[in-house]
Structures are given as structure tokens and as C-alpha cells.
Amino acid sequence: MKRPLKLLFVLLLSTISYAQNMGLYKELDSQILKEKHYDQLKEFRLDSLKFTLLDLRTKGKEWDRYLLYEEIANEYSTYVFDSAMHYYRKAIDLAYRMNHPRAIAQCQSRFGHLLVSVGYYKEAIDTLNKVNILKLQKEDLQDHFSYKVRAYYDLADYVNDGYYSPVYRVQAEAYVDSVLKHQVPNTVQPLITKGLRFLARWQPDSAAHYYAKAGKMPITLHEQAVIHSCLGYIDITENKIISGKEHLIRSAIVDIKTSTKEAMSLMVLARFLFEQGEVDRAYKYILKAKDDAAFFGSMQRKLQVAEIFPAIEGAKLLLEERKKEKAVRYIWVVSALVLVVFVFLLLVYRQLFNLRKIWMIIKQNNHELKLLNNQLNEANKIKERYIGHFFNTGSLFIHKLHDISVALNKVLVANNPQKLKTVLRNINPKKERDQLFHDFDEVFLKLFPTFINEVDNLVEPDRKYVLKPGQLLNTELRILALIRLGVEDNETMSQALGVSINTIYTYKTKAKNKSALSTDEFFKRLKGVKSV
Structure with a gap:
């Protein structure tokens, strides 16, 4: 009796987890649709910082300008690589001009981290090694060594051989000890670093323990994405499919909300879904990851996406081909039925x-x-x-x-x-008539706000209408407006506008002559101007 109950319990949990994953997929797809909104918010923050920067060009504001350079670089560091590098270099140059050792050390350290994140390992390590660690504050010192940990672990994975990789891992391990030696109490970085050490050793239970512990601390959205990404990778590698997918999806959702373009979660999720046979969803996500990599501008990210993209695209094409073949078989069956029915259709x-x-x-x-x-x-x-x-x-x-x-x-x-x-x-009859024309123009332009632009599009570029100050329409445009309203009789127009019939005819001819279109086509398009 216990065995069937246990099986039922496992099936129930699996069903609940599957439903949760489907809900997360919907949320991820929803967030992808909102991506432009988040990017606009990001751009607004960056524009605001750059605008503030313009006010700090006066002498004596160097330190404030340095802080802004660094803040803008940090904003760009996961968004657009070239821009992040540009502002880090400006910050470093300014720190040198100020002769501020702590600022130089701090900014070089963070610049080295940027280079690590895009795969410039040699340049990153050279930059990090130049940092005067004696000038770093305690928390910056902890982060600096964590950047070195990641640099050497990533370099080891990149080289992936039996000679250099072990050496790089030993160096990374040594810097893990440095992070722990200089750790700041109640910060998340030591836990993430420990998790990375056990992940590099492939001790997944220990790594997951530290990442989960880090996830319970007060952390930034970006740190949440990193932790979910690592836990997702561990769970998927350990064949914990449902929880692995959940972590990767949550990481990807956070990346979209924070406009993080250099993230790996969506690419790893696409690869995994492809391996699981979910080709359509994998293709959609790898396209998004490909766009992100191109936007961020990191060659490493582009190469990582390019490594898996052809396989997913090929599978997608094969799937579409099979759908076509299936459709063709259906067509043949339907065609046979049509031939049978055709006899009855003749009757x-x-x-x-x-x-x-x-x-x-x-x-x-x-x-x-x-x-x-x-x-x-x-x-x-x-x-x-x-x-x-x-x-x-x-x-x-x-x-x-x-x-x-x-x-x-x-x-x-x-x-x-x-x-x-x-x-x-x-x-004053003239004043009353002018007021009448002004009222007519005002109401007409409320109905047809694009009328003047539409008419300008019908005429030659150098013969567009130029109105005097205070004019809404001139007489020629007013005649065209009456034609748009369906009033085409010259006599009616002359009475309405208080001019002679010859004047109406002259203005209509003048308006048509401004256009390269034929008379019929000109007036046809004029009558096609849309109202609001």
C-alpha cells in the first residue's frame, strides 16, 4: 500500500512542478515582450547620468565627475560593452589626472572585472595585476580578489587542457582564500566565491548549498540572476530537470528586467530545451540570446551563441520540414477525397x-x-x-x-x-470673414491634423506650402480642404470664400501644377487624406 501512495505523491509533485514551469515560461515570454520598456528605462537612467555629467565640467568638480563616469560604466557593464569600456577608461584617466591612488585602484579593479566578463582574459589579468591593493578599501579588496577568482577559473575553462588549466585553477583557488581572508561580514560575495570553488571542483551539493545560502541574503537583482543561473546549471547537470529549468527561467527573467545583455541563462536554457526536444521554444530563446549578444557587443558571447545556434536552427528547419511533409501527406489524402467528391460536384x-x-x-x-x-x-x-x-x-x-x-x-x-x-x-465684415475662415481652418485641422503634411507630400519638395505667422491655412490650402470635404463646385467655393470663380480656378490649377502627379491622381490622393 505504501509503494502506490509514494508513487502517487511523486507524480503529484511532478505535476505541480510542471505547472509551475509552464507558469514561469509564460512570465518569461511576457517579460521578453516588455524588454523594450526595460531598455528604455535603462537608457533614461543613462541619459540622466550623462546630462548630470555635462554640468560637472567646471574645475573643482573632478571627483564628482569621476564618480559619475564610474556609475555610468557600471550601468553599461552588463548592457553595452564598448560604452562600458569607454567610460571606465575616462574614469581611470581622470583618476590619474587627480592623482587619486584609491580611485585608480578601485576603477582599474572594476575595469578588470568587465574584461573578464567579455572573455579578454589576458588583458583582464594584466589589468587586475596592476591594481595597487594597498589603496583598496576592505569591501573593494574582497571584490577585487573575487574578480581574480573568476578570471582564472574562466581562463581555465576556456583553455580546457591538461597542462595550463590545472595551473590556472590552482591560482584561482589561492585567490578564493584571499577573498575569504578579506571578507566583509554580512556580504554575499564570500558565499558566491565558495560556491564557485566547489562548482569548479565539481562538488555540486556543496556548491548548491552556498549558492542557496547566498540567495537568502539581501542581494541585488543581478546577484539573484547569477545565483539562479549557477543553481540551474548544477541541477540540470545533476539531472534535476524541473528545478534546473525553474532556476534558469528565473535567472533569465531577472536579466530581462535589469536589461542585462551579457547574461548566459537564456542561452543555457535554449541549449537545454533543445537537448530535451523542445525545439520551438529553444529556437525562440536562442534568437533572443543571439540578439542580446550582438547588442552587448562581446565577441565571446557571440561565439558562445554561434556554437549552439546552427544546431538549434537546423533542428527548427528540420521540424518545419517534417511539418511540411506531414502537411503534404494530408494534402494527398484530401486530394483523393476531393477526387471522389468531384463526381458529385459535377452534378x-x-x-x-x-x-x-x-x-x-x-x-x-x-x-x-x-x-x-x-x-x-x-x-x-x-x-x-x-x-x-x-x-x-x-x-x-x-x-x-x-x-x-x-x-x-x-x-x-x-x-x-x-x-x-x-x-x-x-x-467689420472683413474681420468677421477672417474669423469665419480661422474657425473653419481650426475645425478642419482637428479633423485632418496631417492634412498640410499630406498635401506637402503630393507636391514637389521645393514647392511646399509656407504659411505666414498665425495662419492655419492659406486660401490655396483652404480650397484644397473644401475639395477634401467634397465641395468641388467652383461657384460654391467662390461664394464660401468670397473670391471670384476665376480665382478659384487659378488656385486649383496652381496647386495641381506644384505636383508631378497627374491631375486625376493628385485629386484622388487629396481626397484620400484620412481624418482622425
Whole structure:
């Protein structure tokens, strides 16, 4: 009885873990879609720091400028390699100009760490060896030795031979002791370093113990990603598939949230999924890892991705080919069925042909109806805007007439000719017409905000419309606006705009002559300008 219960318990745990992984996949895919948002936040932080840097060019601000250089370099260190190197070099140069030994040592140490992360092992070790460790503070000293640990372990893995690699591992072990000797209490780096030592020795249980312990401390998001990545690698190598995937996914999610482009988690996850036969998901993630490597600009990352990418891409192509072959088999089966059915289709061909003709007519009518619908909607929108606006304008005009009428009555009653002249001077038809045109222009441009740009796109580049200060539209553009609204009669336009029919004709011809398009094509495109 105990054995079936135990088996049921194991199956239940597996089901729960699988469901958790699927949930994490969804979260990872969701975060990938938000990648641009996180990158924009990163760019905003960097732009803010660079903007602050511009204010610190005056003499006496060197130390503040140095700190900003280093902060910008740190931001770029997992984002864009070239930019990180550029700002680290600026920080180091400034530290030398200030003759500040601690700043020189600190910045060279962190620059060495950057070089390690991109696989410039010789340059990294040379840079780290130049650091005057006597000038480093305790926490910087701990981090400095941890950079050397990683440099020699990574170099050993890179060389991967029986002669040099053991020597590099011995050197790395010695620097592990240095990290522990100079460790700062309540910091996570000593635990991560111990985990790395046991990982290099391939003592996975001990390594996992220290990484898990580090994960329970107050740590940064980037440190979370590193710990999850290492635990994922250990679990997958130890054939703990579900937990390994979970750690790698969590690491990749954190990398996306922090805009970390030099990360390995997504690439390792893609490789593992490929080995597990999840080709579609592996292909999606390796493409993302490939884009990240190209964005970061590290040749090492590009080579690491290039090592696995062709295999995954080949498997993806093979999978697609098999899908095509399967589809072809289905097509043959369906074709055979079609041939059988074809005999019956001949009997009803005439009816179907007639139905098809009717269907085509209905489809055409539906298409025309849809176009008419769109035009009606646009016309309704235009009518609503203009009727509402000009109803309001008419009301104001009636109020003005009423005021003038009252004023004239008062003048007549008072028999005051001088007052009559004053009233008549206040009546300004030109001003009223200009206001009418301005109101028309304002409402039209709210309906068609891109109208002027669209018209400029129809004319020659050197003949674009230039408006005077305060103008929304000029007479020529107003005529084109009326044409867009469906008013094409010259007489109607002349009455609306208060100009002669010949003037309307002249302006239309002038507008058309500015364009290289034919007359029909010009006015067709003009009428196609979209409203909001």
C-alpha cells in the first residue's frame, strides 16, 4: 500500500512542478515582450547620468565627475560593452589626472572585472595585476580578489587542457582564500566565491548549498540572476530537470528586467530545451540570446551563441520540414477525397456556379457598402464637428446682430448721428470673414491634423506650402480642404470664400501644377487624406 501512495505523491509533485514551469515560461515570454520598456528605462537612467555629467565640467568638480563616469560604466557593464569600456577608461584617466591612488585602484579593479566578463582574459589579468591593493578599501579588496577568482577559473575553462588549466585553477583557488581572508561580514560575495570553488571542483551539493545560502541574503537583482543561473546549471547537470529549468527561467527573467545583455541563462536554457526536444521554444530563446549578444557587443558571447545556434536552427528547419511533409501527406489524402467528391460536384456545378456569382456580387456589394459606411462615418464626423461649431458660430452671430439692432434702435430714438457712425464703424465684415475662415481652418485641422503634411507630400519638395505667422491655412490650402470635404463646385467655393470663380480656378490649377502627379491622381490622393 505504501509503494502506490509514494508513487502517487511523486507524480503529484511532478505535476505541480510542471505547472509551475509552464507558469514561469509564460512570465518569461511576457517579460521578453516588455524588454523594450526595460531598455528604455535603462537608457533614461543613462541619459540622466550623462546630462548630470555635462554640468560637472567646471574645475573643482573632478571627483564628482569621476564618480559619475564610474556609475555610468557600471550601468553599461552588463548592457553595452564598448560604452562600458569607454567610460571606465575616462574614469581611470581622470583618476590619474587627480592623482587619486584609491580611485585608480578601485576603477582599474572594476575595469578588470568587465574584461573578464567579455572573455579578454589576458588583458583582464594584466589589468587586475596592476591594481595597487594597498589603496583598496576592505569591501573593494574582497571584490577585487573575487574578480581574480573568476578570471582564472574562466581562463581555465576556456583553455580546457591538461597542462595550463590545472595551473590556472590552482591560482584561482589561492585567490578564493584571499577573498575569504578579506571578507566583509554580512556580504554575499564570500558565499558566491565558495560556491564557485566547489562548482569548479565539481562538488555540486556543496556548491548548491552556498549558492542557496547566498540567495537568502539581501542581494541585488543581478546577484539573484547569477545565483539562479549557477543553481540551474548544477541541477540540470545533476539531472534535476524541473528545478534546473525553474532556476534558469528565473535567472533569465531577472536579466530581462535589469536589461542585462551579457547574461548566459537564456542561452543555457535554449541549449537545454533543445537537448530535451523542445525545439520551438529553444529556437525562440536562442534568437533572443543571439540578439542580446550582438547588442552587448562581446565577441565571446557571440561565439558562445554561434556554437549552439546552427544546431538549434537546423533542428527548427528540420521540424518545419517534417511539418511540411506531414502537411503534404494530408494534402494527398484530401486530394483523393476531393477526387471522389468531384463526381458529385459535377452534378451540382451549375447551381454552385450560380451561387458563386451571387456570392461574388454580395461580396462586392459588401465591400462597396463597407467603403460607403466608412465614408458615411467620416461624413457624419465632419458634419457633427462643423454643424456643432457653426451652430455655435451662428448663435454668436445672431447675438451680435441683436446687439447691433439694439444699438441702432437706441441711436434712432436718440437721433444721434455721431453715435450711429460709431456703431457702423464697429461692424467689420472683413474681420468677421477672417474669423469665419480661422474657425473653419481650426475645425478642419482637428479633423485632418496631417492634412498640410499630406498635401506637402503630393507636391514637389521645393514647392511646399509656407504659411505666414498665425495662419492655419492659406486660401490655396483652404480650397484644397473644401475639395477634401467634397465641395468641388467652383461657384460654391467662390461664394464660401468670397473670391471670384476665376480665382478659384487659378488656385486649383496652381496647386495641381506644384505636383508631378497627374491631375486625376493628385485629386484622388487629396481626397484620400484620412481624418482622425
